[in-house]
Amino acid sequence: MSAFASARGANQYLQTQVQSRTPLELIVMLYDGAIRFIGEAREGIVQRDIARRGRAISRAMAIISELQSSLDMEQGGDIAVSLDSLYVYVRDRLVDASIKQDVKPLDDAIRVLKNLREGWVAIAAQSSDPVR
Secondary structure, three states, rough: HHHHHHHHHHHHHHHHHHHHHOOHHHHHHHHHHOOOOOOHHHHHOOOOOOHHHHHHHHHHHHHHHHHOOOOOOHHHHHHHHHHHHHHHHHHHHHHHHHHHHHHHHHHHHHHHHHHHHHHHHHHHHOOOOOOO
């Protein structure tokens, strides 16, 4: 199997996984991805791998931007405003980590995202839409 065919198969699998998820599961998946990429950025800083750190921070930023853009500020009220503030904080921490080459801002971002993820898992548990 060629690398192209393998990549295409992986992309089709991922697309199927995403399409078969509930909205709450998708949110948790986004948090999982952001946490994973921030962890990779942390390793990039520790190992002084600038390219790895840069790719991982870019991917985490894209996920945070997606979470932020999905907020409905009219319907979501205070919760949406609070989430938006937390996403801004996380993005600021990612920028700080990149500029300062420091893992502490990444640790702060991971802590916030893990707490938010736990909240979404709890919401899913209370609804008819449990997270797998």
